[in-house]
Amino acid sequence: MARRQAQPPPRFALAPERRLGLAQGGLRLAAVHPAPPEEGLASLAIHALCALAEAAGVGAEPVFLPARPGERPRGHLSGLPAGEFDLWAVSAAFEEQWPTLPWLLTRAGVPARAAARDHRHPIVLLGGVAARLNPAPVLPFIDLLAPGDAEAILPALLERLEAGRGAGREALLDSLRGLAGLAVRPFEGPPVACVFTAPARPIVEQLPRGRSLLPDMLLVETGRGCPAGCRFCAIGYTRRPPMFFPPAAILEAVGAASAPGRRVGLVGASLGRHPGLGELLEGLLGQGLDLSPASLDPAVLAGPEGPRLAAALARGAQRTVTLAPEAGTERLRRVIHKGFADAELEAAVRRLGEAGVLHLKLYMMYGLPTEADEDLDAAAALVGRARAWLDAAHRGRGGTGRVSVSLNPFVPKPRTPFELEPMPRADDLRRRRGRLFSALGRSGGVRPGGMGVRRAILQALLTRADPGCATLLEACQGRWPPPAGLLAALAPDLEDRVHAPWPAGRPVPWGAVETGVSPAFLLAERARALQGLPGPACAPGGACRACGACGAGDPP
Secondary structure, three states: OOOOOOOOOOOOOOOHHHHOOOOOOOOEEEEEOOOOHHHHOOOHHHHHHHHHHHHOOOEEEEEOOOOOOOOOOEEOOOOOEHHHOOEEEEEOOOHHHOOHHHHHHHHOOOOOOHHHOOOOOOEEEEEOHHHHHOOHHHHHHOOEEOOOOHHHHHHHHHHHHHHOOOOOHHHHHHHHOOOOOOEEOOOOOOOEEOOOOOOOOOOEOOOOOOOOOOOOEEEEEOEEOOOOOOOOOOHHHHOOOOEEOOHHHHHHHHHHHOOOOOEEEEEOOOHHHOOOHHHHHHHHHHOOOOEEOOOOOHHHHHOOOHHHHHHHHHHOOOOEEEEEEEOOOHHHHHHHOOOOOHHHHHHHHHHHHHOOOOEEEEEEEEOOOOOOHHHHHHHHHHHHHHHHHHHHHHOOOOOOOEEEEEEEEOOOOOOOOOOOOOOOOHHHHHHHHHHHHHHHHHHOOEEEEOOOHHHHHHHHHHHOOOHHHHHHHHHHOOOOOOOHHHHHHHOOOHHHHHHOOOOOOOOOOOOOEEOOOOHHHHHHHHHHHHOOOOOOOOOOOOOOOOOOOOOOOOOO
16 A cells, blocks of 8 residues: 555545546445455345445445455455545454454554544444444444444435545544434443334345355345344344345345346345245246245244245255254253244154255254253254154155254353353363264264354354453454464453353443343343243334333333
8 A cells, every 4th residue: 555645635535536436526435344255245234335325426345355465455346445445334244253353454554443543544334233242342443333224324424424524533523423323432421222224125236246155146135133032142132123025025126136047045034934935935936036045944834834935945946955943852942942843843854855955954052051961962863853854755756865964052142131141161062062973973964064162162252352352353463263372361361251150240341232122121031041931022013012122111
């Protein structure tokens, strides 16, 4: 990056010739995804940020990690050095992207710490699911925090920045204070509330793909949030109530953007609970489009809507489907709020096999609250039975089914009923994992995999970290996991923070964000979990008052 003049003009007043093909004379937004291009181009959030900016008359393009060592980050389309953009809109999908952010800033010639930046540097806005959970570790690196929907904040933010062109950096930041759903550094005072919207049209990819994890797939959004309320998962507790796009809106978006020969990838945390899933799949097939649904719900597949879904999968020649039992016993599934019986899982697997599904991928967890060795043994046995059910459905039709299982340690996530649970220690987790792998090896015909124990523990560290973790993130220089020596020096409290019970009365580090779900509700859900009781359903429309997200009223 070229050396700047000693006293350059303020941001937002740069000459048009510096813009290299972006909006002449206007703001320049970098939609930053702290990951390689092939991952970032598969993120609908990046497509959405660029579309929103362009609708506001702002030049926008993605910025990703450099493809080769030694390169500096640049605009993915124009090649503009990343440090020359006026606004970085960073979308972080998960906590393990945190170490990349300070390194990316530094590589772009921008001081990692927001307090060290001046009028020569871009303003850094953070959003995304990870920002909603616990942004504390990266607060020292950002200027603005918007944990809700981009549609709710970005247009007004861009309007104020455009109106303030030529002003000093602090004056620009001051002009943004008071915008609903936006926090401005130094992030003092009350928490920022997540502001959500209900757009009429889903996000559909619009950027040139180039290299991508899914080069032949057109990605389209199906909904936001999840009504299932799995007690280990933050998605069902950080956006309430959930919303689903009508099948007609999804089909219209796909029809306007589809290209011949591309599959349609349906993106949503709760696709299996979409109330119009059967209609949606039939509509896509009616347009002559190939489709690729995400994880489906065993209870739905086993229920009255199951034959319709299975028929659509068969017509679409869908060969791989993912199910997420997560636990091997009905007792433990009641604890984590996966409320379907073994018989429903069997019916779902058999129905999928009869529809032509050849590869069944199962998600299972270990280290869950109240888990015993009997639950682990039952999990391995359940996977073996699923393989037998799939094979039985294919018997006499030629070929056999294939089952793979992703085994992952339980990681306590902020804003869930299990947010304060201690994580089992590394030696215990490795023992449980070994027990599962041994049992699965004896069953045969099953390919196990999943996240390693060390990575899961470090993920838990990031989910519970405070701003003091910023020093560790800087020292990592974009590497994660960090070297053991660096971790010992800069995260000496890892054992207590991750594996010890959270001290009563100790503030949680994620208090900078308010999702609307009351702490009392989460505590009540934890109590119900320990008794194996179901929690109140969260349905689209906001009709109840149980959790507080749609207003106070009903007791937890």
